[in-house]
Amino acid sequence: MNEELIQIGQNAKAAAYKLNLLDTVTKNQILNQFAESLVANTDDILAANQKDVKDANDMPAKFTDRLKLTEQRIKDMATGLQQVAALADPIGNIDKGWTNDAGLLIEKRRVPLGVVAMIFEARPNVTVDASALTFKSGNAVILRGGKEALNSNLALANVLRGVLKKNGLDENAIQILHDTSHATANDLMHLNQYVDVLIPRGGAGLINAVVKNSTVPVIETGAGNCHIYVDKDAEEQMAIDIIVNAKVQRPSVCNAAEKLLIHQDVADQMLPAIAQALADHGVELRGDDRSRAIVPSIKPATDEDWSTEYNDLIMAIKVVDDEQAAIDHINTYSTGHSEVIISDNYQSGQAFLTQIDSACVYVNASTRFTDGFEFGFGAEIGISTQKLHARGPMGLTELTTTKYVIRGNGQVRK
Amino acid sequence: MNEELIQIGQNAKAAAYKLNLLDTVTKNQILNQFAESLVANTDDILAANQKDVKDANDMPAKFTDRLKLTEQRIKDMATGLQQVAALADPIGNIDKGWTNDAGLLIEKRRVPLGVVAMIFEARPNVTVDASALTFKSGNAVILRGGKEALNSNLALANVLRGVLKKNGLDENAIQILHDTSHATANDLMHLNQYVDVLIPRGGAGLINAVVKNSTVPVIETGAGNCHIYVDKDAEEQMAIDIIVNAKVQRPSVCNAAEKLLIHQDVADQMLPAIAQALADHGVELRGDDRSRAIVPSIKPATDEDWSTEYNDLIMAIKVVDDEQAAIDHINTYSTGHSEVIISDNYQSGQAFLTQIDSACVYVNASTRFTDGFEFGFGAEIGISTQKLHARGPMGLTELTTTKYVIRGNGQVRK
Numbered sequence: 001m002n003e004e005l006i007q008i009g010q011n012a013k014a015a016a017y018k019l020n021l022l023d024t025v026t027k028n029q030i031l032n033q034f035a036e037s038l039v040a041n042t043d044d045i046l047a048a049n050q051k052d053v054k055d056a057n058d059m060p061a062k063f064t065d066r067l068k069l070t071e072q073r074i075k076d077m078a079t080g081l082q083q084v085a086a087l088a089d090p091i092g093n094i095d096k097g098w099t100n101d102a103g104l105l106i107e108k109r110r111v112p113l114g115v116v117a118m119i120f121e122a123r124p125n126v127t128v129d130a131s132a133l134t135f136k137s138g139n140a141v142i143l144r145g146g147k148e149a150l151n152s153n154l155a156l157a158n159v160l161r162g163v164l165k166k167n168g169l170d171e172n173a174i175q176i177l178h179d180t181s182h183a184t185a186n187d188l189m190h191l192n193q194y195v196d197v198l199i200p201r202g203g204a205g206l207i208n209a210v211v212k213n214s215t216v217p218v219i220e221t222g223a224g225n226c227h228i229y230v231d232k233d234a235e236e237q238m239a240i241d242i243i244v245n246a247k248v249q250r251p252s253v254c255n256a257a258e259k260l261l262i263h264q265d266v267a268d269q270m271l272p273a274i275a276q277a278l279a280d281h282g283v284e285l286r287g288d289d290r291s292r293a294i295v296p297s298i299k300p301a302t303d304e305d306w307s308t309e310y311n312d313l314i315m316a317i318k319v320v321d322d323e324q325a326a327i328d329h330i331n332t333y334s335t336g337h338s339e340v341i342i343s344d345n346y347q348s349g350q351a352f353l354t355q356i357d358s359a360c361v362y363v364n365a366s367t368r369f370t371d372g373f374e375f376g377f378g379a380e381i382g383i384s385t386q387k388l389h390a391r392g393p394m395g396l397t398e399l400t401t402t403k404y405v406i407r408g409n410g411q412v413r414k
Numbered sequence: 415m416n417e418e419l420i421q422i423g424q425n426a427k428a429a430a431y432k433l434n435l436l437d438t439v440t441k442n443q444i445l446n447q448f449a450e451s452l453v454a455n456t457d458d459i460l461a462a463n464q465k466d467v468k469d470a471n472d473m474p475a476k477f478t479d480r481l482k483l484t485e486q487r488i489k490d491m492a493t494g495l496q497q498v499a500a501l502a503d504p505i506g507n508i509d510k511g512w513t514n515d516a517g518l519l520i521e522k523r524r525v526p527l528g529v530v531a532m533i534f535e536a537r538p539n540v541t542v543d544a545s546a547l548t549f550k551s552g553n554a555v556i557l558r559g560g561k562e563a564l565n566s567n568l569a570l571a572n573v574l575r576g577v578l579k580k581n582g583l584d585e586n587a588i589q590i591l592h593d594t595s596h597a598t599a600n601d602l603m604h605l606n607q608y609v610d611v612l613i614p615r616g617g618a619g620l621i622n623a624v625v626k627n628s629t630v631p632v633i634e635t636g637a638g639n640c641h642i643y644v645d646k647d648a649e650e651q652m653a654i655d656i657i658v659n660a661k662v663q664r665p666s667v668c669n670a671a672e673k674l675l676i677h678q679d680v681a682d683q684m685l686p687a688i689a690q691a692l693a694d695h696g697v698e699l700r701g702d703d704r705s706r707a708i709v710p711s712i713k714p715a716t717d718e719d720w721s722t723e724y725n726d727l728i729m730a731i732k733v734v735d736d737e738q739a740a741i742d743h744i745n746t747y748s749t750g751h752s753e754v755i756i757s758d759n760y761q762s763g764q765a766f767l768t769q770i771d772s773a774c775v776y777v778n779a780s781t782r783f784t785d786g787f788e789f790g791f792g793a794e795i796g797i798s799t800q801k802l803h804a805r806g807p808m809g810l811t812e813l814t815t816t817k818y819v820i821r822g823n824g825q826v827r828k
Contacts, residue, residue, distance in 0.1 A: 017745070017769075017771075020768070020769070020771075021768065021769070098790065100783070100788060100789060100790050101788075101790065102779075102783065102788070104776075104779055104783060106789065111771075113801050113802075114771065114801065192625070196801050196802075197801070197802055211606070211629060212629055215625060215626055217631070217632075217800060217801075217802040218631075219802075235824075238824040241824065241826055242824065242826055244826075245826035245827060246826075249826075249827055331431070349821075353819050354434070354435070355431075355434070355435070357431075357434075357525075357528065357817075358817065359817055359818060360817070360818040360820060361817060361818070361819055361820065362518075362820045362821075362822060363820070363821050363822060364821070364822045364823055364824055364825075365516075365518055365820060365821075365822025365823075365824070365825040365826075366825060366826045366827050368826070368827035369514070369516065369518060369820065369822075369825065369827055370818075374514060374515075374516070374827065375514060375520065375818075376512065376514050376515065386631060387527050387528065387610050387611070387631075387815040388527075388610075388611055388631040388633075388802060388803040388815070389802040389803040391815050391816055391817060391818075392816075392817070392818045401801040401802070401805050402805055402806075403771075403772065403773060403774070403775060403805060403806070404773060404774040404775070404784075404789075404805075404806045405767050405775055406774060406775065406776045406777070406779060406783070407763075407776075407777050407778070407779075408776060408777060408778045408779025408783075409778055409779075410649075410652040410655065410656065410778055410779070411778075411779040411780060411783065412655055412656055412658075412659035412660075412663075412779075412780045412782070413659055413663055413780050413782035413783060413788065
């Protein structure tokens with residue numbers, strides 16, 4: 001184990017201990033100062049970012065677009081920080097409280113997790129976003145971003161740490177790993193003594209690697225092989241509107257729809273119009289034999305398609321015998337993110353809502369609503385596709401745990 | 415990966431899917447039939463258990479006592495099953511519900527975790543207990559008990575599976591691993607595709623091995639290096655009563671107190687009486703130099719003592735300068751289970767409750783109350799000492815997760 005990393009872990013633990021004692025007013029003042037200070041240091045941040053962008057000039061445009069900062073993007077980060085300052089603070093909330101038979105006053109109270117580590121790709125905005133959400137929820141954070149964004153991440157974190165220091169707070173509440181090697185990332189996944197939870201943010205490869213290797217508890221986020229099932233009692237225009245929105249509004253994100261299942265009774269009628277609407281938006285269609293018999297322009301799908309998250313303008317289509325076949329297909333191939341039924345039939349809707357085993361299950365709405373902001377949380381640290389701790393969009397509350405606070409007057413157990 | 419284990423995982427997943435659809439009345443009827451059937455099959459169960467006990471005749475009495483079943487113990491298991499039947503069913507509860515800005519009706523609804531695996535030691539009662547709690551909460555269970563209890567576990571599970579079968583339900587809702595090798599246990603820890611959560615129950619060695627090896631999400635339970643801090647404003651008699659209860663009522667369990675910290679201002683006055691009361695109950699005392707200067711019969715403690723969970727009639731004692739020293743000591747050495755301050759000072763109590771980072775933090779009560787039954791949950795699957803998902807005593811609700819159920823009328827994201 002890397003000695004420097006152990007020191008970082010110890011620093012984070014010590015900082016977390018003090019963060020737990022900050023009141024909300026103080027935390028909000030700091031968050032607003034973070035915002036001001038980022039804007040005031042725009043030039044330094046852009047200079048650091050330009051080094052990263054220059055070094056990454058061989059990478060695809062999609063990659064450098066995420067990496068690149070501009071004056072406007074820094075302003076947007078500042079606005080994001082102010083929004084986090086305006087959110088309600090979950091710390092200290094009492095989820096439940098009661099008196100037990102022995103007369104103990106028991107409260108289940110929200111407290112910070114402690115030390116949160118994040119492993120993410122070369123997206124400098126995550127540095128600011130994750131720092132803001134972990135700070136507001138009273139947690140120390142250890143950030144390990146993609147190596148291509150290291151200069152940008154350090155510049156951003158230095159600004160935030162400067163604000164902490166100026167206010168007499170422990171700047172180790174926010175730490176960036178300078179060492180972006182795989183070996184050190186792997187060590188971070190085994191830093192159980194100091195890290196309470198590890199949240200990977202990025203593509204399926206990154207997330208799987210963390211899940212497979214980490215002994216620190218992980219919150220799995222983001223993989224979204226989302227399905228839309230068009231039932232026999234679907235309204236055609238509603239189906240078209242939802243499918244197009246879910247597929248094309250932002251195809252690169254995890255809550256975009258990737259698969260379309262359609263009931264055989266309505267496939268002849270609806271599939272041509274749906275396929276046309278998708279094609280009009282530049283979507284490549286792949287399908288099973290039955291869908292291709294109806295719309296010959298659909299390319300053949302392979303077995304691999306059913307479990308693939310394209311993150312692109314591609315959609316695979318399958319004609320199913322009935323709702324049960326749709327449910328079984330989804331529960332087999334889905335990543336457990338978001339699934340939709342389009343139906344005006346009460347029983348079909350209920351069966352789908354009950355039997356689909358995913359974080360978010362919809363009747364008659366777009367998968368694109370699976371989002372912390374759309375849900376009204378005012379923030380999003382990620383979308384959990386696991387069942388432990390948090391499932392679905394995660395806001396500030398999901399960055400907390402609880403402890404039982406118990407007041408007695410001398411009770412002993414009989 | 416063991417082929418047979420993959421089959422077990424697939425069976426469990428299929429059974430879980432069907433369990434999710436059972437209503438509470440049906441589940442309760444089955445639980446009551448479990449109880450009746452256990453009693454009716456007492457002879458077969460005892461015969462199987464006698465084989466296990468005979469094979470374990472070289473083991474210490476403590477071990478065989480836990481392993482041995484009697485007619486009365488089977489009756490107690492049956493009563494336990496009836497109690498689980500009488501508990502409220504958490505499935506379907508709505509934790510929160512609201513309408514978002516787009517008009518979507520969003521519910522956060524309690525659903526089963528799916529497949530729960532448990533690895534535990536040679537205690538046949540865990541087979542029945544865990545089967546009851548997972549069944550009531552709609553989960554399939556895979557049980558891997560200590561090899562010394564295999565015949566007993568199989569006999570018990572066969573009775574429960576027989577009841578499931580007789581009622582036309584999937585008997586794979588309850589499965590026992592016949593293969594109790596370490597290799598297969600290790601494979602179970604990597605069965606991510608089929609197992610949603612793994613709960614180890616047993617000693618520190620077992621739990622640490624699971625935490626270190628498992629890629630399936632784990633709920634860490636049970637390690638309890640619990641502390642009692644006697645503040646300068648403690649009432650002496652209350653301190654004695656609580657310390658004695660916490661230490662001696664049941665020393666082998668995780669919520670027994672292991673360490674005593676005492677404020678230097680009251681140590682001269684109170685420590686002799688406390689030490690005497692503990693010695694009267696046969697407790698071996700180990701302490702730092704300051705405690706030994708006050709009570710010379712206290713044996714010297716080593717550094718290792720401060721982090722050791724004795725699970726025995728032993729207690730280590732340390733005189734501290736002030737409350738902050740006590741808090742720092744506890745946050746350094748505690749396993750995060752249960753800690754107590756004995757004090758009539760408001761500020762001392764508040765500081766302790768706020769700053770101690772453990773699942774259960776008490777003022778003026780015994781650590782022995784950290785228990786699902788004492789908390790009023792009516793059940794206990796274990797006591798979580800981790801921060802993710804569940805912390806403290808876990809009842810039925812902690813064996814569930816949530817999913818977002820969302821009803822729209824054609825909403826698309828703008």
